[in-house]
Amino acid sequence: MLAAYLAACLAGLVLLARSADALVIGASSVAARLGVPSVIVGVVVIGFGTSAPEMLVSGLAAASGSADIGFGNVVGSNIANLTLVLGVAAMTAPIVVRVEVVRREVPLALLASVLFAGALQGGLSRREGLGLIIVLALALWALVRWALAGGTQPAAVALGHEVDDLVEAPRAGSRVAVQTVGGLLGTLAGAQLLVWGAVGIASGMGLSEGFIGATVVAVGTSLPELVTAAQAARRGESDLIVGNLMGSNLFNALAVGGVIGLIQPDVVAGPEVAVTGCLLMIAVSVLALAFMVRGFRVVRWEAAVLVGTFISALPLLAAG
Numbered sequence: 001m002l003a004a005y006l007a008a009c010l011a012g013l014v015l016l017a018r019s020a021d022a023l024v025i026g027a028s029s030v031a032a033r034l035g036v037p038s039v040i041v042g043v044v045v046i047g048f049g050t051s052a053p054e055m056l057v058s059g060l061a062a063a064s065g066s067a068d069i070g071f072g073n074v075v076g077s078n079i080a081n082l083t084l085v086l087g088v089a090a091m092t093a094p095i096v097v098r099v100e101v102v103r104r105e106v107p108l109a110l111l112a113s114v115l116f117a118g119a120l121q122g123g124l125s126r127r128e129g130l131g132l133i134i135v136l137a138l139a140l141w142a143l144v145r146w147a148l149a150g151g152t153q154p155a156a157v158a159l160g161h162e163v164d165d166l167v168e169a170p171r172a173g174s175r176v177a178v179q180t181v182g183g184l185l186g187t188l189a190g191a192q193l194l195v196w197g198a199v200g201i202a203s204g205m206g207l208s209e210g211f212i213g214a215t216v217v218a219v220g221t222s223l224p225e226l227v228t229a230a231q232a233a234r235r236g237e238s239d240l241i242v243g244n245l246m247g248s249n250l251f252n253a254l255a256v257g258g259v260i261g262l263i264q265p266d267v268v269a270g271p272e273v274a275v276t277g278c279l280l281m282i283a284v285s286v287l288a289l290a291f292m293v294r295g296f297r298v299v300r301w302e303a304a305v306l307v308g309t310f311i312s313a314l315p316l317l318a319a320g
Contacts, residue, residue, distance in 0.1 A: 005200030012194030013220040016053045017227075019186025050244070051251035053221040056191035058256045061213070062264040066199050070260045071120060071269040072213025073221060075277035076317075078113055078249045079214070080222040082288040083310035089229035089241055090303030097242050097292045104146055105246040106292065108139050110285045112253035117278035119257065123268045129261020136254035143247075194220065207318075210273035214317050242292065249285075272317050280313050 054077050058070030089095055115135060119128040194217060202212040225248060229241050268274070287309065291302040298306075 002201065002204045005197040005204060008193045008197030009201065009216060009220070010197075012190045012192070012197060013223065015186055015190030016057075016194065016221065017190075017224050019183045019190055022180075022183030022186065025183075050225065050248055051255060052187055053191065053224070054252050055256045055259060056187055057194055057217060057221055059259045059263055060188075060191050061195045061198075061209075062260045062267075064195060064199075065264070066195065066209050067260055067264045067267040068209040068270055068273065069195060069198055069202075069213035069217060070256070071124075071267075071273045072210040072215075072277065073217045074116065074252050074256050074260075075273055075281050076214030076218025077222050077252050078281050079277070079284055079313060080218055080310065081225060081245045081248055082284045083306045083313070084219070085222060085226045085229050086242070086245055086288060086298060087303040087306035087310065088226060089233040090298040091300055091307070092230050092233040094300065095233060095241055095298040097296045097298065099296060100146075101243045101246065102289070102292050102296065105143070105243050105250070106289055108142070109246040109249040109253075110282075110289065112136075112139070112250045113281050113285055116253035116257040117282060119261070120269050120274050120278060123266040124257065124261040126262055126265035129258045129265060132254045132258035132261065136251070136258065139250060139254065208270050208272055210270040210277070211317055214273060214277050215314060242298075276316055280316065284309060284313075 054073055058073045061067060061069035061073070086095065112135070115132065119125075119132065198212045198217050199209065201207070201216070202209045225245065229245070232241055284306075288298075288306065291298050291306070294302075
């Protein structure tokens, strides 16, 4: 039976990767057709879309009584983004970090992680889940306002180009609709397979659901970011990598954390997630920030430290 659970996890991850990409492109195209400004599409639509795998996986896990997988997914994804993903991308080519990203997106993402970690202590209540959603709305308002105010700044221009490239191909409205709906259904199916497989693996191998969520599930849902970041670094288009990763961490902590709290409140997370995982999540955020501030670049030796940190974190999560 363990082989079936492993196969379900694999199939779920493949389906998530392909469907989430289709969902992001389809939803962005729909928003662009409706006349939504590129900056708002980039910050809100793409931001939610790239976090759709984490949100659906964690939401389904919470709805099925396995909130620990959802908690582990948030913590593990945030750790993986700032160690594995950023590290692999910076090993491919040094990553340029814009000053405005360090001043704006990085503090917001760090604050979001701290708020999620604090809410997780003693059980994430429905009120705390709602609070995380409210903070997310305020953060999005700030990000959109900054982006619109700096419309001629390099970061805003680059964001606009990124959105334009994503939706530039002229397609019939019916095709865009099919792509969007198909992407959503595929992401849902992939998330369901991944949750079922992850719960089965945890039970069959005697591992905690939180550990499986923070490792297998988290790395799997972070694979799209890993591939995208590595390709962008290889092409020399590293300007938005850090901003996108920080945006992903922001959505994970606030949107995904808030959804779990609303669906299955007052669940006490295991110590491998609530204590060890949260401490690691905040520690790697501070470490990544220290590297970014130093010269506003992440170079190869720093990338090696980040990847090494991720590898070292796995046994710590297992030990709890």
